[in-house]
Amino acid sequence: MIVLDKVNVIFKQKGRIMHAVKEASITVGKGEIFGIVGPSGAGKSTLVRVINLLQPPASGQVIVGGQDITRFKGAALRNVRLKIGMIFQHFNLISGATVYNNIAFALKANNYPKEKIRARVLELLEQVNLSDKAQVYPANLSGGQKQRVAIARALANDPEILLCDEATSALDLENTEEIIRILRRINRDNPITIVFITHEMDVARKLFDRIAVMAEGEIVEVGDTYQIFTEPQHPLTQSLVSRVLNIEVPEHLELRDQEEMLKITYTGERAYEPLISKVSKEFDVLVDILHGKIEYIQGKPLGILLIKLSGDAAEIARARDYISGQVFKIERISAVKEGGELNG
Numbered sequence: 001m002i003v004l005d006k007v008n009v010i011f012k013q014k015g016r017i018m019h020a021v022k023e024a025s026i027t028v029g030k031g032e033i034f035g036i037v038g039p040s041g042a043g044k045s046t047l048v049r050v051i052n053l054l055q056p057p058a059s060g061q062v063i064v065g066g067q068d069i070t071r072f073k074g075a076a077l078r079n080v081r082l083k084i085g086m087i088f089q090h091f092n093l094i095s096g097a098t099v100y101n102n103i104a105f106a107l108k109a110n111n112y113p114k115e116k117i118r119a120r121v122l123e124l125l126e127q128v129n130l131s132d133k134a135q136v137y138p139a140n141l142s143g144g145q146k147q148r149v150a151i152a153r154a155l156a157n158d159p160e161i162l163l164c165d166e167a168t169s170a171l172d173l174e175n176t177e178e179i180i181r182i183l184r185r186i187n188r189d190n191p192i193t194i195v196f197i198t199h200e201m202d203v204a205r206k207l208f209d210r211i212a213v214m215a216e217g218e219i220v221e222v223g224d225t226y227q228i229f230t231e232p233q234h235p236l237t238q239s240l241v242s243r244v245l246n247i248e249v250p251e252h253l254e255l256r257d258q259e260e261m262l263k264i265t266y267t268g269e270r271a272y273e274p275l276i277s278k279v280s281k282e283f284d285v286l287v288d289i290l291h292g293k294i295e296y297i298q299g300k301p302l303g304i305l306l307i308k309l310s311g312d313a314a315e316i317a318r319a320r321d322y323i324s325g326q327v328f329k330i331e332r333i334s335a336v337k338e339g340g341e342l343n344g
């Protein structure tokens with residue numbers, strides 16, 4: 001388990017003071033995949049570097065595996081760091097060494113029994129689907145393959161925690177998916193705790209169990225991933241989430257008299273089908289489906305439907321009341337602006 005309690009990080013540079021992390025507290029459970037999201041400069045990297053004390057905090061407490069490590073130095077700190085692997089956006093592989101040696105170096109550096117190194121490297125390569133690349137140099141690998149080598153190297157000494165700083169941000173969609181799959185599998189097979197920073201909400205949706213949202217050095221919201229996507233509280237979270245759950249609708253869709261647009265969010269896979277036919281049957285309104293889609297968050301469906309109701313105002317109100325009793329969330333949309341943006 002990781003506990004950061006009221007952590008502050010302050011940088012002083014050329015007389016300027018930068019309060020990069022402000023009173024940040026998080027608790028990450030053993031075996032959890034915990035994500036930190038937020039815009040550039042929010043303090044995400046700095047906060048994560050506090051976990052292995054690459055960035056010592058100005059104040060606050062850092063507890064890893066039940067031990068208060070805040071003041072650890074020298075050998076004690078090295079021992080703690082052995083339990084914490086880390087991967088980065090730009091992989092940080094040794095370019096002059098083969099894939100095999102990149103991983104073997106990490107084992108040698110920690111006095112892994114010499115006779116067991118080969119078997120361990122091959123086992124790690126298998127875990128990241130790179131068994132055929134042992135003798136290849138990093139320059140001849142794709143970005144996704146490089147990151148997989150970095151994962152194998154970070155896992156070499158069997159850490160309890162893996163820190164990932166924008167580990168998919170330099171990768172295309174396909175390689176990102178592969179990294180997500182591998183991390184999920186590793187997390188499932190061994191109870192390794194993963195703390196993952198990203199600004200990509202699509203990665204958050206697919207990978208994280210829980211999410212902390214950071215803005216200007218502060219943690220503004222923490223929650224279960226499904227809850228963050230379905231009930232975001234902070235305006236920043238709402239805006240991050242809306243980009244993933246955006247729906248494509250014709251631009252400049254204006255409403256006429258006796259028309260109303262509704263955005264419906266529902267949590268069942270096909271929940272809208274009976275709902276729409278029921279509304280058309282029971283109320284004297286016309287229902288147009290403008291757009292609909294289902295996203296999966298942690299494997300659970302979240303449906304979004306944009307509909308237009310036409311009819312008498314009182315009848316529309318009755319239909320709306322009925323719908324709101326049946327679905328997770330209902331919002332009235334006054335217009336669709338340029339770029340498909342919905343105005344509430």
Ligand SMILES: Nc1ncnc2c1ncn2[C@@H]1O[C@H](COP(=O)(O)OP(=O)(O)OP(=O)(O)O)[C@@H](O)[C@H]1O
Pocket residue numbers: 011012013018020038039040041042043044045046047199
């Ligand atoms: N070593 C440092 N010295 C001075 N200021 C720093 C240092 N490291 C980070 N900062 C500043 O602290 C703030 C937070 O930076 P940090 O890298 O943690 O943000 P981030 O959320 O990870 O952003 P990004 O995604 O762009 O890396 C930024 O304003 C950054 O310029």
